[in-house]
Amino acid sequence: MDELIADLQKLIRQPSVSAKNEGIEECASLVKKMLQKIGIKSELLRLKKGVAPIVFGEIKSKQNPCKTLLFYNHYDVQPAEPFDLWDDPPFSGKRKGNKIFGRGATDDKGELITRIKAVEASLKTTGDVPCNIKFLIEGEEETGSAHIEQYLKKFKKKFSCDGVIWEFGYVDAKNRPIVGLGMKGLLFVELSVKESIRDAHSSLAVVVKNPAWRLIQAVNTLRNDDGKILIKDWYKEVTPLSKKDLQLIKNEPFDEKSFQKEFGITSFVGNKKGIEAKKALVAGATCNIAGFVSGYTGEGAKTVLPGEALVKIDFRLVPKMDPQKQVMRLKKHLKSKGFSDIKIKVFHGEAAARTNSSEPFVQNVKEAADKSYGKSILNVSNAGTGPMFPFVEILKAPCISIGSTYMFSRIHSPNEFARVDLLKKTTKCICLIMENFGKS
Amino acid sequence: MDELIADLQKLIRQPSVSAKNEGIEECASLVKKMLQKIGIKSELLRLKKGVAPIVFGEIKSKQNPCKTLLFYNHYDVQPAEPFDLWDDPPFSGKRKGNKIFGRGATDDKGELITRIKAVEASLKTTGDVPCNIKFLIEGEEETGSAHIEQYLKKFKKKFSCDGVIWEFGYVDAKNRPIVGLGMKGLLFVELSVKESIRDAHSSLAVVVKNPAWRLIQAVNTLRNDDGKILIKDWYKEVTPLSKKDLQLIKNEPFDEKSFQKEFGITSFVGNKKGIEAKKALVAGATCNIAGFVSGYTGEGAKTVLPGEALVKIDFRLVPKMDPQKQVMRLKKHLKSKGFSDIKIKVFHGEAAARTNSSEPFVQNVKEAADKSYGKSILNVSNAGTGPMFPFVEILKAPCISIGSTYMFSRIHSPNEFARVDLLKKTTKCICLIMENFGKS
Numbered sequence: 001m002d003e004l005i006a007d008l009q010k011l012i013r014q015p016s017v018s019a020k021n022e023g024i025e026e027c028a029s030l031v032k033k034m035l036q037k038i039g040i041k042s043e044l045l046r047l048k049k050g051v052a053p054i055v056f057g058e059i060k061s062k063q064n065p066c067k068t069l070l071f072y073n074h075y076d077v078q079p080a081e082p083f084d085l086w087d088d089p090p091f092s093g094k095r096k097g098n099k100i101f102g103r104g105a106t107d108d109k110g111e112l113i114t115r116i117k118a119v120e121a122s123l124k125t126t127g128d129v130p131c132n133i134k135f136l137i138e139g140e141e142e143t144g145s146a147h148i149e150q151y152l153k154k155f156k157k158k159f160s161c162d163g164v165i166w167e168f169g170y171v172d173a174k175n176r177p178i179v180g181l182g183m184k185g186l187l188f189v190e191l192s193v194k195e196s197i198r199d200a201h202s203s204l205a206v207v208v209k210n211p212a213w214r215l216i217q218a219v220n221t222l223r224n225d226d227g228k229i230l231i232k233d234w235y236k237e238v239t240p241l242s243k244k245d246l247q248l249i250k251n252e253p254f255d256e257k258s259f260q261k262e263f264g265i266t267s268f269v270g271n272k273k274g275i276e277a278k279k280a281l282v283a284g285a286t287c288n289i290a291g292f293v294s295g296y297t298g299e300g301a302k303t304v305l306p307g308e309a310l311v312k313i314d315f316r317l318v319p320k321m322d323p324q325k326q327v328m329r330l331k332k333h334l335k336s337k338g339f340s341d342i343k344i345k346v347f348h349g350e351a352a353a354r355t356n357s358s359e360p361f362v363q364n365v366k367e368a369a370d371k372s373y374g375k376s377i378l379n380v381s382n383a384g385t386g387p388m389f390p391f392v393e394i395l396k397a398p399c400i401s402i403g404s405t406y407m408f409s410r411i412h413s414p415n416e417f418a419r420v421d422l423l424k425k426t427t428k429c430i431c432l433i434m435e436n437f438g439k440s
Numbered sequence: 441m442d443e444l445i446a447d448l449q450k451l452i453r454q455p456s457v458s459a460k461n462e463g464i465e466e467c468a469s470l471v472k473k474m475l476q477k478i479g480i481k482s483e484l485l486r487l488k489k490g491v492a493p494i495v496f497g498e499i500k501s502k503q504n505p506c507k508t509l510l511f512y513n514h515y516d517v518q519p520a521e522p523f524d525l526w527d528d529p530p531f532s533g534k535r536k537g538n539k540i541f542g543r544g545a546t547d548d549k550g551e552l553i554t555r556i557k558a559v560e561a562s563l564k565t566t567g568d569v570p571c572n573i574k575f576l577i578e579g580e581e582e583t584g585s586a587h588i589e590q591y592l593k594k595f596k597k598k599f600s601c602d603g604v605i606w607e608f609g610y611v612d613a614k615n616r617p618i619v620g621l622g623m624k625g626l627l628f629v630e631l632s633v634k635e636s637i638r639d640a641h642s643s644l645a646v647v648v649k650n651p652a653w654r655l656i657q658a659v660n661t662l663r664n665d666d667g668k669i670l671i672k673d674w675y676k677e678v679t680p681l682s683k684k685d686l687q688l689i690k691n692e693p694f695d696e697k698s699f700q701k702e703f704g705i706t707s708f709v710g711n712k713k714g715i716e717a718k719k720a721l722v723a724g725a726t727c728n729i730a731g732f733v734s735g736y737t738g739e740g741a742k743t744v745l746p747g748e749a750l751v752k753i754d755f756r757l758v759p760k761m762d763p764q765k766q767v768m769r770l771k772k773h774l775k776s777k778g779f780s781d782i783k784i785k786v787f788h789g790e791a792a793a794r795t796n797s798s799e800p801f802v803q804n805v806k807e808a809a810d811k812s813y814g815k816s817i818l819n820v821s822n823a824g825t826g827p828m829f830p831f832v833e834i835l836k837a838p839c840i841s842i843g844s845t846y847m848f849s850r851i852h853s854p855n856e857f858a859r860v861d862l863l864k865k866t867t868k869c870i871c872l873i874m875e876n877f878g879k880s
Contacts, residue, residue, distance in 0.1 A: 019740035079742055085638075143741055184643065188741045197704030198525075199853040202754050203624065203824035205728035206667065206720035207699075207708040212729035213663070216656050223653070227646065259647075263747075264637030268647040280646035288645035289652035290735050290744050296752060297733035300459035301583055301628045301787040302519055303754050303825075304730050304852055307703075312736060314642050314743050347741040384643035385743075412744055413639040 012093035052139030074141035130438030144348030169403030182354030182381030185317030226270030323349025452533035492579030514581035570878030584788030609843030622794030622821030625757030666710030763789025
């Protein structure tokens with residue numbers, strides 16, 4: 001465990017913010033060297049200049065060379081802003097008792113290290129791995145995995161496998177691991193309005209138009225107070241949850257009170273409660289303002305009339321929602337509401353995906369999780385997004401998410417941390433998954 | 441003129457951003473020394489710790505010790521953000537041909553230097569000044585002159601005078617100076633919403649509320665598309681423009697096309713044209729979004745659900761609107777619309793003021809302006825704000841604005857500049873005003 005923690009700190013201390021192209025190459029090299037150090041053949045795969053490389057690692061099994069397990073992870077992290085809300089510098093990797101703090105501590109450097117250390121443990125104790133192991137570690141996950149599909153197509157043979165362990169898995173407030181079978185999709189856009197070519201003195205607001213007003217009006221047409229998206233045909237292709245899915249959702253525990261306490265809130269969007277909140281997490285679409293900026297946002301007062309206003313919006317998509325189709329619907333919506341002057345920039349879109357719960361691999365992972373952490377929970381789909389869709393489509397392999405991500409470990413937020421106890425349990429779980437997989 | 445320019449550059453190079461308390465004391469000392477250097481007795485007046493000092497300067501006239509003219513100016517400047525839109529560093533004071541660039545180049549360091557140099561010219565050529573001269577140079581104008589009323593009350597005797605030359609005066613697109621008789625009031629507030637105690641991963645937007653949505657909804661109730669403020673009784677005490685005021689407004693030239701070209705726009709708020717646009721500039725109230733911020737506002741994508749959202753709004757007030765009363769109305773409005781959770785922080789409020797156009801001082805200034813720049817224009821009220829109200833109330837002296845502020849000199853915006861030709865004309869005009877005043 002000491003080595004695991006030291007290596008995790010090493011990874012955290014190498015910033016790798018894909019949104020800013022900060023430290024990407026450096027972090028890829030660091031990860032490659034870590035794999036090589038424990039005896040895994042590894043290389044950097046590339047598509048073209050300007051695209052973050054994939055770290056690919058491979059080790060064959062002597063005892064069972066016919067089955068291949070692939071670990072999908074990412075070495076990039078979210079931006080650390082707002083910096084002033086961190087208790088320690090975001091890239092310091094400081095340990096305080098059972099917690100290791102830092103951007104990427106859990107998402108996804110913490111998860112990655114458990115996969116690496118599980119393979120290392122197997123090699124050190126048995127001189128072999130129970131099945132062939134492949135590592136696919138990308139560097140653009142936090143900006144939407146823009147090139148994962150191209151990579152999967154180009155290196156399809158290299159990545160071929162019989163099962164994928166997803167880059168993360170949640171552990172809930174009661175320390176129960178979630179065995180996740182699906183991910184939502186994501187459409188991230190930026191809407192902007194320019195009214196004049198420069199900022200003006202705000203006394204001119206009697207005559208010069210303010211783009212913030214216009215953007216506010218436009219954005220206000222996108223959804224209602226209950227979170228329902230008001231764009232025409234937004235939900236058109238969505239199919240209702242099956243009875244089996246609904247049963248799995250019902251079986252899932254959800255501690256509303258703990259969840260609300262973590263965020264200091266007393267109610268949910270649309271006043272959802274119980275099964276409704278759980279259904280929303282598994283199968284609800286969203287329209288979320290991830291950022292809004294116009295004019296002077298510093299301390300104090302500044303009487304300015306801004307020339308430009310900008311909003312960043314992320315839509316979570318559920319199965320059957322096609323990102324490209326949804327962009328067209330958004331454009332049509334703004335036009336029909338009289339906002340054709342608003343510019344739309346699409347950052348990325350990816351579709352949702354789910355793995356069928358009857359796959360044998362599901363039982364394998366569930367058993368390993370039950371043994372390592374105690375009782376695990378089957379989850380139809382995570383509330384978050386990952387590029388599972390192209391994996392399912394191109395590699396034709398079942399994808400399952402399991403890992404060390406404590407539900408309240410503040411991923412994507414200030415003071416993100418990893419829990420040492422969960423890193424240990426996850427490493428053990430990955431060892432068992434490999435063993436089960438080799439025997440199956 | 442070379443000395444004037446060098447001294448102006450010296451002033452620009454000393455940042456003095458009151459909103460950030462940056463360089464305030466340093467700039468006050470610099471101004472004090474400049475006054476002393478030309479033979480004006482000067483001192484820093486103080487209220488209490490944490491309040492920017494006033495630079496007070498005084499010189500008696502030997503030829504006419506019975507009449508006193510007071511120059512009101514300010515040594516503080518607006519914040520220079522956004523820095524990246526400046527062609528040269530904002531505090532460099534770079535000269536390019538007829539322009540001197542920098543934050544404060546015009547507002548108000550350029551204006552201040554013309555007053556100082558006019559007095560210096562008089563002293564150097566005649567050994568005397570045509571009337572007693574006082575300088576009142578404050579350091580909080582750009583944050584709303586929060587303490588000017590207290591200063592005026594405390595040092596009422598020191599400041600006593602028979603006329604005030606305001607801190608600036610506009611020169612229009614055709615180089616005609618505006619003799620301004622009034623200023624609008626200002627109410628600057630910050631509205632903020634907190635939904636949860638920390639930012640969350642945006643996948644949780646299915647259940648966790650987003651404060652940006654709430655703030656957008658609230659702000660959207662404040663005004664309509666034509667700029668009319670929808671807060672109950674907002675205009676209740678406002679009296680219509682008198683026939684005489686209307687005539688003065690009609691006489692004022694206004695080059696719509698040049699104005700629109702400067703901002704790259706083709707129409708005005710509410711599609712106002714001609715006399716309607718002119719009336720709005722003189723007597724229109726506004727509700728302007730000076731800043732809006734929530735979530736991630738940097739480059740690229742970040743899937744975050746912000747915990748907080750904040751908007752900065754400035755309301756321009758017209759005569760009879762009481763800032764305190766308007767704050768109460770805003771609070772009542774938000775409450776009545778169901779937004780009592782929105783926090784209101786009032787940065788400052790000041791009432792509008794106008795000087796009667798029949799005052800003899802008005803004719804004095806107009807004549808000086810006609811001689812120095814060519815034909816001048818009488819203006820009932822400026823679109824901007826200054827603390828004219830307490831001057832009129834406490835000093836009981838007529839206040840007139842005249843100066844070197846070219847209409848498109850980008851005050852409060854990037855690439856603010858002063859025009860050298862106008863600095864020269866204004867210095868001459870101030871000399872003539874002093875002479876006329878001494879004779880009157």
